[in-house]
Amino acid sequence: AQTVTQSQPEMSVQEAETVTLSCTYDTSENNYYLFWYKQPPSRQMILVIRQEAYKQQNATENRFSVNFQKAAKSFSLKISDSQLGDTAMYFCAFMNRDDKIIFGKGTRLHILP
Amino acid sequence: DTGVSQDPRHKITKRGQNVTFRCDPISEHNRLYWYRQTLGQGPEFLTYFQNEAQLEKSRLLSDRFSAERPKGSFSTLEIQRTEQGDSAMYLCASSLNPTGASEKLFFGSGTQLSVL
Numbered sequence: 375a376q377t378v379t380q381s382q383p384e385m386s387v388q389e390a391e392t393v394t395l396s397c398t399y400d401t402s403e404n405n406y407y408l409f410w411y412k413q414p415p416s417r418q419m420i421l422v423i424r425q426e427a428y429k430q431q432n433a434t435e436n437r438f439s440v441n442f443q444k445a446a447k448s449f450s451l452k453i454s455d456s457q458l459g460d461t462a463m464y465f466c467a468f469m470n471r472d473d474k475i476i477f478g479k480g481t482r483l484h485i486l487p
Numbered sequence: 488d489t490g491v492s493q494d495p496r497h498k499i500t501k502r503g504q505n506v507t508f509r510c511d512p513i514s515e516h517n518r519l520y521w522y523r524q525t526l527g528q529g530p531e532f533l534t535y536f537q538n539e540a541q542l543e544k545s546r547l548l549s550d551r552f553s554a555e556r557p558k559g560s561f562s563t564l565e566i567q568r569t570e571q572g573d574s575a576m577y578l579c580a581s582s583l584n585p586t587g588a589s590e591k592l593f594f595g596s597g598t599q600l601s602v603l
Contacts, residue, residue, distance in 0.1 A: 378529075409591070417576060419530070419594035465529050473518060473584060474543065475592060477529035 376401045378468050378478035386484040387456055394441075395451040395481050397466030407469040408442065410451045411477075414462040422464070425449065453483075461485045489513060491595035493579050499601045500569055507565045508598045512581030519562050520592065521554055522578040530578055536562060537584065569602045576600075 377400045387393040399408070410422040425433045425442050432440050437457075441450045453460055466478040492511040500506050512519050517538050522530035533552065534544045538559035551569075556562040566573055576599050580592040 416596075417524075418596055419578065419580070419592075421591050424591060467529075472542070473582070474532060474535060475520070476532065477522075479529045480527070 376403075376468050376470060376476050378466050378476050380466050380478035380481050382481045383479075384482040384484070386486055388486050389456060389458060391456055392452060392454050393456055393483065395453075395464050395466075395483065397449045397451070397478060399447050399449065399466070399468050401447070401468065401470065403470055405471060408440075408449045409467040409469065409475070410438070410440070410449075411465045411467055412460075412462045413465065413480075414459075419465075423451065456485045458485050458487060491579055491581050491593050493577075493595035493598050495598055496596065497599045497601075499603065501603050502571060503568055505565065505567045506569055506600065507563055508577055508579075508600075509561060509563050510579030510581075510595060511561045512579070513583075513593055514560075516581035516583050516593070517559070518582040518584045519556055520580040520582075521562070521564050522580065524576045524578055524597070525574075533564070533577075566600075569600075571602045574600055574602045 379398045406427045408425045412420045412422050423433050423435045423438050437454045439452045463480045463482050465480045467475050469475045494509045520535040521533040524530045534554050536556040539556050551567045554564045576597040578597045579595045582592045
């Protein structure tokens with residue numbers, strides 16, 4: 375069974391700094407998708423970034439980028455120039471070929487003014 | 488509004504009562520998912536549909552839980568004989584899944600269930 379592990383329950387950084395959230399996963403599959411979702415206090419889940427496992431190039435979306443290490447089964451999220459609005463829970467997620475998404479337990483990120 | 492809609496937003500019920508939640512996915516989306524989330528935890532997979540067919544139901548889900556998507560559009564999730572441990576946010580999500588290609592999930596705002 376696939377599992378997703380986020381080892382940082384909570385993190386705090388100063389506004390404008392760069393922060394990296396860690397995620398590891400376990401799977402025997404070769405083709406899959408990885409995601410980072412953001413859940414602000416409103417609890418609406420918002421897709422931040424997505425990575426296809428068959429692509430070696432790391433995905434980027436504006437201030438958000440990932441470091442995808444397929445052999446190590448690692449998928450970290452880097453947030454550059456952090457903003458107060460980035461304060462939220464961040465969930466790493468894995469999608470297998472059956473299109474079922476498995477989520478990690480999340481990292482609570484606080485951006486401090 | 489063309490997003491995923493869930494109703495009700497909040498539900499308070501007494502232990503032992505039955506509750507039913509509704510999810511309206513984005514209109515052209517053929518995949519529909521139900522997740523449960525407790526405070527401070529990640530969403531836990533419950534079940535999902537491809538059109539009207541239920542593809543998988545989590546082994547963690549008791550027989551008190553049932554979900555339907557009768558016409559391949561909206562879906563309902565029913566919990567019978569609710570227990571206090573059922574208190575959680577129930578999230579619905581949908582995606583367009585053309586020819587097996589995985590597409591991103593769009594989530595609704597959830598239904599917060601409180602069992603007293």
